Amino acid sequence: MSKTKKKPWVAPTLSAHGGGLNKFGATRRNLVTERIGGIPVDELTKRFGSPLFVVEERRLRDNARRLKSAFAYRWPRVIHAWSYKTNYLGAVCNALHQEGYIAEVVSAFEYDKARALGVPGKDIIFNGPHKPRAALERAAREGARIHLDNFDELYLLEDVARGLKKTVPVAIRLNFDTGFTDPWSRFGFNLESGQAMDCARHVAESAHLKLVGLHTHIGTFVTDVRAHAAAATILCGFMDAVEAQTGAVIDYLDLGGGFASKNALQGVYLPPEQVVPAPEQYAEALCDALMAATREREARGRPQPTLILETGRAVVDDAESLVASVVANKRLPDGRRGVVLDAGINALFTAFWYHHDARPTRWPDGIAEETVLYGPLCMNIDVMRQSIQLPPLGVGDKLVFSPVGAYNNTQWMQFIEYRPAVTMVMRDGSVEVVREREDLAYVTAQERLPASLAQPFESAGGTA
Numbered sequence: 001m002s003k004t005k006k007k008p009w010v011a012p013t014l015s016a017h018g019g020g021l022n023k024f025g026a027t028r029r030n031l032v033t034e035r036i037g038g039i040p041v042d043e044l045t046k047r048f049g050s051p052l053f054v055v056e057e058r059r060l061r062d063n064a065r066r067l068k069s070a071f072a073y074r075w076p077r078v079i080h081a082w083s084y085k086t087n088y089l090g091a092v093c094n095a096l097h098q099e100g101y102i103a104e105v106v107s108a109f110e111y112d113k114a115r116a117l118g119v120p121g122k123d124i125i126f127n128g129p130h131k132p133r134a135a136l137e138r139a140a141r142e143g144a145r146i147h148l149d150n151f152d153e154l155y156l157l158e159d160v161a162r163g164l165k166k167t168v169p170v171a172i173r174l175n176f177d178t179g180f181t182d183p184w185s186r187f188g189f190n191l192e193s194g195q196a197m198d199c200a201r202h203v204a205e206s207a208h209l210k211l212v213g214l215h216t217h218i219g220t221f222v223t224d225v226r227a228h229a230a231a232a233t234i235l236c237g238f239m240d241a242v243e244a245q246t247g248a249v250i251d252y253l254d255l256g257g258g259f260a261s262k263n264a265l266q267g268v269y270l271p272p273e274q275v276v277p278a279p280e281q282y283a284e285a286l287c288d289a290l291m292a293a294t295r296e297r298e299a300r301g302r303p304q305p306t307l308i309l310e311t312g313r314a315v316v317d318d319a320e321s322l323v324a325s326v327v328a329n330k331r332l333p334d335g336r337r338g339v340v341l342d343a344g345i346n347a348l349f350t351a352f353w354y355h356h357d358a359r360p361t362r363w364p365d366g367i368a369e370e371t372v373l374y375g376p377l378c379m380n381i382d383v384m385r386q387s388i389q390l391p392p393l394g395v396g397d398k399l400v401f402s403p404v405g406a407y408n409n410t411q412w413m414q415f416i417e418y419r420p421a422v423t424m425v426m427r428d429g430s431v432e433v434v435r436e437r438e439d440l441a442y443v444t445a446q447e448r449l450p451a452s453l454a455q456p457f458e459s460a461g462g463t464a
């Protein structure tokens with residue numbers, strides 16, 4: 001008998017010979033991810049299990065620094081904020097805070113989280129459509145930057161400020177049509193209808209509020225830099241009008257987030273390398289527009305407003321990967337190959353709108369073919385990739401999904417499976433667990449069983 005390991009039998013299939021090229025150029029052959037942050041993937045899963053999220057601290061900080069320097073060259077005063085909802089793992093937030101990013105939060109929970117991490121109130125921007133009274137009270141007391149979303153919130157904050165016997169500085173969130181993106185009209189006050197000016201007037205007349213800033217967040221994954229430039233121009237125009245009509249002096253303009261990451265949005269034909277602008281391109285478009293729109297104001301002796309940015313996905317997305325393992329192969333009735341993985345949309349929520357790149361850790365023998373990647377959930381919607389060219393993979397082989405750093409460790413769900421551990425490859429090459437894999441005790445910790453339901457069956461030993 002031969003001592004060499006027998007390969008499993010695989011049903012033969014016919015596939016067109018692509019000649020090594022497809023419509024985007026070379027095939028994906030040899031696109032492998034052997035290591036993450038310098039550490040072999042196999043070593044990571046051996047130590048921490050599978051599936052596994054891996055954050056690269058060095059990459060995260062490099063992204064944060066590149067964005068900062070892109071703007072530092074182009075505008076005199078810039079404050080960078082980290083959008084918590086994009087990824088609020090403590091290790092991620094604090095790495096970015098250490099890089100000089102303040103916190104941008106959109107709920108009482110996120111506010112609490114920033115404070116618990118040690119961020120002072122003055123370094124928190126409080127956005128979002130739901131700010132309960134207690135949260136507003138705390139934010140006002142602690143000197144946070146509160147950005148108003150609607151009139152009811154304005155009245156509530158006025159009442160809170162009256163109670164605190166304070167004049168609370170506020171900014172108002174605006175929405176408008178840049179001409180380059182679908183306008184998001186549900187957040188903040190609409191500019192075109194006059195609602196935003198009504199709000200500004202109300203704030204200016206209030207004995208307890210003081211208008212100091214204007215805010216907008218035009219959308220997310222905005223790949224046309226002209227949209228941000230237009231937003232800057234429109235915001236400056238509104239600043240001039242507000243200053244002229246109310247006497248307020250605007251201290252800062254917050255242009256939100258929205259810079260795209262190097263990820264492949266579903267329905268976009270071209271690869272991200274071609275459609276996603278570099279940080280410097282966003283910075284140039286935005287700051288040129290700001291410069292042009294504030295020149296006159298500056299000539300009148302007004303200091304240029306501070307620029308605030310609230311970046312999410314562009315900073316964190318490509319700094320994190322998800323390792324998943326093959327648990328089964330199957331042949332679908334239409335001839336395609338199906339692969340079942342141990343991680344699905346429960347862990348990778350963004351699989352709903354991205355074609356995440358997925359690469360094996362080595363390129364096995366065999367011809368790549370069209371493959372559907374399924375997650376482990378007993379749910380038809382659990383598809384990680386509808387179609388990807390991959391070589392034959394065996395049970396236990398790993399796939400590395402990346403970029404996955406944005407909106408997954410916050411929007412993931414505990415559904416059917418435990419959520420996996422998150423590790424971080426630190427700058428010194430060591431690896432730390434930054435969020436433990438969930439277990440039964442974690443998942444059931446908040447549950448309470450009424451005494452009458454403490455046992456599963458009426459009598460001991462199961463059903464009668």
Ligand SMILES: *Cc1c(COP(=O)(O)O)cnc(C)c1O
Nearest residue numbers: 083217220257258310311312313
């Ligand atoms: C989500 C969000 C951001 C971050 O958006 P990205 O597109 O990920 O950069 C910034 N500001 C506000 C108000 C947000 O809601």
